[in-house]
Amino acid sequence: MAAPSSSAEQTQLQDMEEEDAGMEEKEMESDGDEEGDEEEGNEGEEGMGVENSDDDEEEEDSSEDEKENEAEIQRLEEQLSINAFDYNCHVDLIKLLKQEGELLRLRKARQKMSELFPLTEEIWLDWLKDEIRLTEEEPNREKVYELFERAVKDYICPDIWLEYAQYSIGGMGSPGGIDRVRSIFERAVTAVGLHMTKGQTVWEAYREFENAILSTVQPPPGKIPSREEQELLNAQIGRIHTLFRRQLAVPLMDMEATYAEYEEWSDQGVPETVVHQYKKALQQMEKCKSFEETLLVAEPPKLAEYQSYIDFELKEGDPARVQSIFERTLAENCLVPDMWAKYINYLNRQLKIKDLVLSTHERAVRNCPWTMGLWKSYILALERHGADHQTVSDVFEKALNAGFIQATDYVEIWQAYLDYLRRRVDFTKESSKELEELRAAFARSLDYMKQDVEERFGESGDPSCIIMQIWARIEALHCKNMQKARELWDIIMTKGNAKYANMWLEYYNLERSYGDPVHCRKALHRAVQCTSDYPEHVCEVLLTFERVEGSLEDWDLAVQKTETRLNRINEQRAKAGARFGTVAEKEASLARHEEEKADQRRKAKSEKKAQKKAQKGSRAGEKRKAEQDDYHDEWNEDSGKYSTEEMGTTPQRSTYMETETGVFGRNAPPGYKPALPDAKKAQQGMAAAAPRQNDDKPELRNDNSSVFISNLAYTLEEPEAKLRTLFESCGPIKQIRPVFSNKGSFKGYGYVQFESPMSVPEALKLDRREVEGRPMFVSPCVDKNKNPDFKVFKYNTSMEKQKIFISGLPFSCTKEQLEEICKSHGTIKDVRLVTYRSGKPKGLAYVEFADEAQASQAVLKMDGMDVQGNNISVAISNPPRRNTMDKPGSSRPSSDMMPRQVYGSRGKGRTQLSLLPRSLHRQSGTAGKAENGTALGQSPATSGAAAAAGESKPLSNSDFARMLLSK
Template identity: 30%
Template sequence: MAETLDSSDILPSEEVINGAEGQAAASETQSPKNSSDSDSESDSDDSDDEAQENLQMETLEMELSNNPANYDGHVQFIRALRRKGNIEKLRQAREVMSTLFPLSPVMWQEWTKDETSLSSGPETFPAIEKLYERGILDYLSVSLWWDYLNYVREYDPSIRECSPAGILKARNLFERALTAAGLHVTEGSKIWEAYREFELALFHTIDETDTEAREKQVQRIRNIFHRQLSVPLIDLSSTLLVYKAWEVEQGNVLDVNSSDLDGISSHVASAYRKALEMLNARVHLEEQISRQDAPDSERLKHFMAYLKFEQSFGDPARVQILYERAVTEFPISNDLWLDYTCYLDKTLKAASIVRDVYSRATRNCPWVGELWVRYFLSLERGRASEEEISAVFEKSLLCSFSSFDEYLDIFLTRVDGLRRRISLAGEVEDALDYAVLRDIFQRASDYLSLHLKNTDSLLRMHTYWARLESILGKDLVAARGVWESLLKISGSMLETWQGYIAMEIEMGHINEARSLYKRCYSKKFSGTGSEDICRSWLRFEREFGTLEDFDHAAQKVTPRLEELQLFRLQQESKNITASTDQKDNSFNKNVREKRKLTSNATDEQPSAKRQKEAAQNPRKAYGKDKAHMKNSAEANKVENVIVHDGKPDSGKENETKDLISEKPKKYNDQCTAFISNLGFQVNYEDLHGFFSDVGGVNGIRILHDKNTGKSRGLAYVDFSDDAHLNAALAKNKQMLLGKKLSIVRSDPKQKKKRESVGRSTPMEHDGETTGHADGRTGTVVESNAEHFLDSSKGTKEPQAQLTNKRRGDDHVQLKGKNTFAVPRMVRPLGWSDKNKPKPKPEGTEEGGDLTPKSNDEFRKMFLKT
């Protein structure tokens, strides 16, 4: 942000103008004719330049009125006004810019010099002194301090007359300058020298007869020398020679031409050696940060390394002045300001210094919300007044931040401070009314609700608001109003209803909580939220309600849960059906391609000949097709049981080869977790990271579709022992990439038992074996997912085949109510056929004859068309 101006930009002084007029008059006397011609040409050129400058200033002024935050526009406008010499507009432009941005040291120097050149009388001294005071607060500048000190010595009447008040004022100003810039390694000696010169000038004003005063002044100058020699400054050795020469003037015998320390007191010599050692350790760091030809990023990196070096010595004054040098060079580096303020919060207890740095940080980087938040906290630690904190808060809301969460953080930080101040109403003088806090919450809600709709951030704010309304505000109606307003904005979030209900339960309002359950149990929430709210109502009634309340809740919830469960099963069935159709299409395509590529003699025959043979011998043709379909089905079966141990596929060619030639792997699943409801984007790394806190993972198998290669949402995870497996089962219902996982133990023994028993007993479909993810038991058994996969993919014996094996049993029943996908041979629970008349066999009056047909009769029936 520091800007430098060319020499042509400096406002001309009266001497320069008079000198130019004198030269013009002399040239007119020497050659009037030539001068008149040149004057006409110069006048036309000047008029053109002036018109162009006026147009430029009007354009800049219009741009700044539309966009006051244009920093470069302000700088250019001030430059144009300086060239024009429009003093009043120039002052106004500088004042406007200084209120919006901190001015660079060069701009402050130009401003003070311009004002001094206009008038240097006693009446203008306070105004110019105030400008210097404002300038030294923006950035650290040794040059600006040096100009300030010289201006005060020259134009302050009290200091110029060496009055006691003036001398005290000057010494205080010099001490301030030493505190601010005296430790500057490369430029700090300017302040020390100016201080010594001032004291030496005072020494010469003391009467020679006043030996006591002169000796006191000599000791004062000697102390300044000693202090300077203990500071690691770049010209430390030359300062030692000056000091020795001064001591010789005072009558001490010293070798002024050598840099040895003979004749100097021991404590001064020790301090000098230490300072020289510190200087030598910092010379290379100073060279790195002083390279103007290096990129800014590299120089900033060198500054940060230098800061770490200084922090290792633990001298806050040296660290702070180096931070000041860094922010002067890089004023809009938000990371640098954050680092600076964080260091001050940890090390300095002076509230005024920390507050001043935060004020400057937010002026340089107003778009950083974290700086404003820390600023509020520093004001509160420093016991700032409510008016000051409120002014800073209002200023922060005018800034533009990168996210709405930063605005929310600022609002909540302000609320935190108000809450603490209201809680300490008896301990502070300016106690606040709760209405102030409510107003902040309302402003935050009005501004952020539209942008943070259905987010946890907005929920967190309203939860905080409702709690304060009930605790600090003592207004339960207002607390409920907060929740009701949030329901209008984010009523589709399950967490919103849960938070509202939790508040009512916490306050003991059971009936109000029950009414909320009645309002929301039938709503549709994302994920498993609809099921969760239903089960939450049942748990609530078990813990707080009567038996009638529990029965009423169960009567309402049970149909809703069945509806949701049926919907999910239908969705799973649709997904499986779609996958099966895709597999069949791919299978038929592969069959056609294989038939085209087969080199059998039958395939090479003309199509007319094949049709003739099929007509003459249909059984032969049917047998070939059946055998071919059987082989294809077996190949398909092999492909469906292939699993992936978390490794990427090597390619479609290798995959096809493995599916045809290799046998499927066998897993005993003795210490394995079955995972369902996986997101389709979950890969091996995601699952491995999910179980990283558990440990003991030996292998991960994610089931993929054989045609598309996409995940089926199912996986097996093998663990080294039961301890790790149990720890993994404890992660059931946790979220992974936006989906709540169902994790159960894989039970191969139970699975084999069902396969063996299935040949002679009805299929089980109760709540334990079907594995419905309704959450009532908290587990999901893998057999149901395998059942759906097996019936569509062919990984196990299809359900139709199991049904055909039990054709002798006419009373096969399916337990449970979800019978929409049951084959026709399996009858639902409670179905009876005792009263149904048995169909008459074929061969009777209605059904026909059961006598077997001969080959000729069968052939005639087959070829009847």
């Protein structure tokens, strides 16, 4: 130790000599300044008055600024006394106090802020430098050391560690000073030595320090060192060798220069092992170089770039490097709770080092105190690593004061703490301190929820009383105290939970497991009286319980209570349904009125078009409008087929199709327009007509490999690309032709031609697929002039005994929800919701089961069921035939009108039982249009008139008597 101290004395002497030389130069300069002052004395006296006035003004301005700053300082201090957690207010106060030079007040302000928040690297460095200047004397160095220790715990910052190490070098002359410096440097290279861009400065500072020590232990030239001196010299040289080797094994930027320096410094050359480690580190550095360059040019907060870097290091699997990149990320993104959570999860699962894990948890909650998940993880980590009970309790109390943003956060943090307390209790003992503490904590949590949380948020945060349920179960299971459990459940039910069946069943299950049949029966009877959401289920549980446990009297009482309750419930539902039905009828009436208006407009439009066509009948070969040439099939909800009425298919068009067949011949699909030769265009006066938008597209050539697409939205953007995306999975596509108007707007339909006809069946499977809120219709290309009765969308007109028809569904009911309701009654093969062309639901659906028995069971169980406030009607699917005689343009003969099928043994009404005499079935000649699952009969006397009128007349009592007596 003598050598270092003598070296220190030499350096002090050199500093004193340099200071003396500097003082002499200053004196000479001051003498020269005095001579210059004497020469300019007269000029100075002449301008004295002006200069004095300027000084006075500057003093007045500075005094005003000082007053304003002092007033602002006082305002900020008052604001912090009201809200100590105002981060920006702390920063502004520190800036003003530093500007004013109020060092003592500045120190207090920084101290208060550091107690509440982690300080940034800039604030810490300013504070440390100010404290270093204030504490020049030796006894005060320990305070600065303590401040440095606090600084390095907030964030892992290379600059702070470097400042710490350099400051410690100033105290190496004290006893143990060199060892202290080395200890700080070792901690620094452990903490930030892996920092790719800044770690190198810490390593170099460490080596410079050891080189300075080496210069003090080297003997003077010409002097032979003693054995002890030589050992000291060799040990110091070994330290520097070791530092070079350790640094070269770490991937750092510009590590090539370090390797060249080591080659130059080492007399014996670079060992092979060091070369191997250096090359390996160099390869690793090349892998990370792209990430570092990306971070260098990225804009803050660089979260995406850091996350990519973290993912890379996690795959590499080096824990030290993973920790380093996490720390770098959090230094710049300290207010991102998700990043802290990821770092904590990694430490908990991979490293599991107590000091590292707990310190990181502490930093996480200091940076993001509003995040409940971090506090919860902190409590679990403390318990996992065996922290004492007082520490866990203190952390929990801090969590309660952290200011969570929602009421449920307080419920979760209380649950985490209560779980911890429960795990401390030895339930083999009848009574213990831990058990009493657990009960007191449960009681306190309920008071806290009621007083603090409800007042702050206006809600309890625990409407289902989860905490109380856990307490009751602990009392019943571990403490065998059913009386306390029942008291807790009484409180739970008084908090608005008595109307829920699941709450009563939870209480019943508790009594069933740890109580007795008497209290089970009591709980179920109360449940039957109070439950309003699923009373049938509660009644079923009560009856099942009495079958197993009860006597005949108990069974009779249970049946009486359940029947009374269910009757009352059904009456209430009926009243509610009647109110809803009234509203629904009004809405249906308005809808029918709107549909009638729309029909009138369509008819008027059709008549207008027909008149125009009649006027132009003599000009069959003349120019036509583009929209009249495009043949458009429109789906008709009443007829169940495509109607061509509106688009005007006329004999002139048929003649045109026969004379100008085009590539399709006479089997051209709707909307297809063959190209005319130029001579023909000239004859018809169309040579000067503007070309249509689709004329530049190749024509569809094979209707066997094409499909017709309709009911698409007119506002569909890039329809060709959209159709290609929809149908490319069906097979290779030859071409797609969406149809546009002469103005360039999409008309909502088009054609898709495939390479092979084998793709058409796959394309037809996409029929009714929803495209931007509308069901898309897909049909084969068929010439309806040759096949007028062709219908794409056919439906079964016979009874489908394995399929049920549901009406009265709420419009918000989805296919998945309906499938969930029906699956308990059998195996479901298909579910179809009936919609309008626009995609709006009609409140109707078909559900197909695996067999007839399952469908019948579903009808019995589901008919009249309440679904989202609607009472649905369910029957076996029995669709009526469509009456097309009155449809304009229909070519179906009257002989095709078959009467609706006669009901069999399961074809009538909700129960699917036929109670009508056979004679009435035989006498019924026709069946008029009726609702699904119901038919209107007709007597022979009235059948002719009814058929002529298209309506069915109900039978009178005399008609029934006459038919029965005739048998």
